Amino acid sequence: MRLATGDQFDGGAPQTTSGSSTHFALNQINHEPLPQTNPLQSQQDLQIVARATNDAVRDWDVKTGRLSWPQGLESLLGYCSSRPSEAEANRCSVPEEIAFWQQQVHPEDLPATMSSIADALARPAEHWSGEYRFRRCDGTYLLLLERAFIVRDEHGRAERFIGSLMDITARKQLRDQLCRSQRMEAFGQLAGGVAHDFSNVLTTILGYSDLILSEINRKSSVASHVTEIRNAAARASIITGHLLAFSRRQALEPRIVGVNSIIANLERSLLRLLGENIHVLCHLHDQKEPAHIKVDPAQLNQIILNLAVNARDAMPDGGQLTLQTAVVDLGPESESVFICGHCVPGEYVVISASDTGTGMSDEVKAHLFEPFFTTKEKRSGLGLATSYGIVHQSGGHLRVESEPGQGTTVQIYLPRVAAPPPAYKKPAGKQLPTGTETILVLEDDISVRHLSIRVLRSLGYQVIEAANGDDAQRLIKESIGRQIDLLLTDLVMPQMSGRSFADWLRKVSPYTKVLFVSGYLSESLHPGEKVADAMFFLPKPFDAEQLAQTVRLVLDA
Numbered sequence: 001m002r003l004a005t006g007d008q009f010d011g012g013a014p015q016t017t018s019g020s021s022t023h024f025a026l027n028q029i030n031h032e033p034l035p036q037t038n039p040l041q042s043q044q045d046l047q048i049v050a051r052a053t054n055d056a057v058r059d060w061d062v063k064t065g066r067l068s069w070p071q072g073l074e075s076l077l078g079y080c081s082s083r084p085s086e087a088e089a090n091r092c093s094v095p096e097e098i099a100f101w102q103q104q105v106h107p108e109d110l111p112a113t114m115s116s117i118a119d120a121l122a123r124p125a126e127h128w129s130g131e132y133r134f135r136r137c138d139g140t141y142l143l144l145l146e147r148a149f150i151v152r153d154e155h156g157r158a159e160r161f162i163g164s165l166m167d168i169t170a171r172k173q174l175r176d177q178l179c180r181s182q183r184m185e186a187f188g189q190l191a192g193g194v195a196h197d198f199s200n201v202l203t204t205i206l207g208y209s210d211l212i213l214s215e216i217n218r219k220s221s222v223a224s225h226v227t228e229i230r231n232a233a234a235r236a237s238i239i240t241g242h243l244l245a246f247s248r249r250q251a252l253e254p255r256i257v258g259v260n261s262i263i264a265n266l267e268r269s270l271l272r273l274l275g276e277n278i279h280v281l282c283h284l285h286d287q288k289e290p291a292h293i294k295v296d297p298a299q300l301n302q303i304i305l306n307l308a309v310n311a312r313d314a315m316p317d318g319g320q321l322t323l324q325t326a327v328v329d330l331g332p333e334s335e336s337v338f339i340c341g342h343c344v345p346g347e348y349v350v351i352s353a354s355d356t357g358t359g360m361s362d363e364v365k366a367h368l369f370e371p372f373f374t375t376k377e378k379r380s381g382l383g384l385a386t387s388y389g390i391v392h393q394s395g396g397h398l399r400v401e402s403e404p405g406q407g408t409t410v411q412i413y414l415p416r417v418a419a420p421p422p423a424y425k426k427p428a429g430k431q432l433p434t435g436t437e438t439i440l441v442l443e444d445d446i447s448v449r450h451l452s453i454r455v456l457r458s459l460g461y462q463v464i465e466a467a468n469g470d471d472a473q474r475l476i477k478e479s480i481g482r483q484i485d486l487l488l489t490d491l492v493m494p495q496m497s498g499r500s501f502a503d504w505l506r507k508v509s510p511y512t513k514v515l516f517v518s519g520y521l522s523e524s525l526h527p528g529e530k531v532a533d534a535m536f537f538l539p540k541p542f543d544a545e546q547l548a549q550t551v552r553l554v555l556d557a
Contacts, residue, residue, distance in 0.1 A: 078137030106133035199519035199540035205233040207451035256420040277318030314357025433552035437485035469496030491518040
């Protein structure tokens with residue numbers, strides 16, 4: 001850039017002095033002509049700018065319909081603007097008329113785009129902009145953003161339409177990815193809140209069903225009716241677990257397991273599930289050291305079964321399902337292949353499920369992991385959404401590759417961990433453990449509170465109850481000298497959270513142990529209410545046996 005007399009340059013933007021400003025003003029007052037620009041130089045500058053942005057430029061003569069492409073036709077769109085020679089017979093040539101542009105615009109986008117341009121030409125507008133899909137020479141479509149200037153004659157009639165075409169395909173993909181992420185986060189928050197409240201109801205149903213069954217004749221018709229009620233509540237708790245898994249607030253029970261053992265144990269179940277017309281092949285990695293992952297085995301089994309069911313539905317006439325395991329090392333460049341767009345570098349164990357079915361369109365893939373989205377009748381649409389939540393809660397990723405008629409491959413990436421040392425698990429007894437310790441039950445839901453109190457008192461414990469933190473503090477102050485051995489408290493409560501009350505109680509009674517209860521884990525809570533790994537936790541919904549065993553475990557710890 002040429003600097004005028006008096007301009008100063010400090011390595012950044014030019015700083016204009018008052019002298020140059022005065023000189024410029026005098027030129028304007030005296031109507032002195034500004035320096036003339038060389039037309040050839042201007043054309044070269046235009047080409048340089050266009051190449052720097054990799055944009056295409058089209059010049060449309062509105063009156064004659066002639067169309068020229070000063071820049072980007074070949075570099076961006078892959079077409080050849082001149083007549084091809086025999087050596088270039090396989091290249092795409094371009095007719096110099098507007099019909100060529102109209103033929104390449106996606107049929108779904110053409111009517112709205114043409115209507116918008118016609119409206120701009122009819123009005124006294126100087127600029128127009130719009131987005132549309134344009135077919136390249138190789139048959140693929142780019143999403144273009146065109147910004148045009150309309151040249152008019154002295155009567156205001158449009159003469160030329162000069163547009164700059166920018167490829168925004170990648171930008172659109174990132175924007176869609178962000179929208180999907182935000183939409184799924186919103187669904188997750190809603191699902192987590194609903195499931196947390198519903199868990200209180202299920203806890204009450206399960207608990208009182210157990211109490212009734214313990215007090216009546218197990219062989220009576222009433223007992224069978226209550227058993228059916230309890231079984232229905234147990235099935236409902238599974239659905240609640242799916243909602244929590246999607247929202248990534250589920251209380252998972254992760255263990256370190258070998259990935260090959262999970263697939264091998266599932267193989268027989270898959271054969272019964274898929275039927276005789278679908279062949280199942282397993283290709284397990286044959287490394288000397290087994291690949292281990294830290295997951296909830298039951299949830300991972302459910303994910304693989306869901307994928308198998310989807311594969312079966314995509315192969316109504318039969319086909320082949322291939323399960324494969326492998327170990328890969330992912331770097332920072334791997335982020336773009338995942339839906340979430342975030343990948344922690346390191347070693348991952350990959351579980352792949354590939355079918356030879358009908359495949360999926362781009363539209364279906366765009367909504368694949370959204371809750372309640374399904375292409376099948378009599379399905380909830382929570383299968384893949386649940387899988388998405390479980391995998392991400394376990395630190396992993398999901399990737400889907402599918403084309404219509406080409407089958408589908410779903411890949412589960414889970415971080416690889418070291419093999420666990422051998423452990424001995426003490427067999428559980430059938431009798432519920434009892435005790436005589438004093439327990440403070442802090443729960444705002446009256447049904448859950450009364451159930452917990454009734455179960456604990458039936459086991460021999462001394463129980464104090466409170467509906468909120470203020471009442472609990474008052475009871476503690478009134479019973480000075482009475483030792484409270486355990487605090488059983490809900491995490492999420494109005495006014496004072498369970499975590500805040502526990503922090504206060506530790507100052508007053510440092511030897512009191514704490515057992516937190518909630519419908520989801522602390523990762524979804526406010527930072528001030530988080531539960532550390534060393535703290536004890538009982539997920540809702542729970543039954544009498546789970547409550548009794550967990551309370552005894554905490555007291556004996």
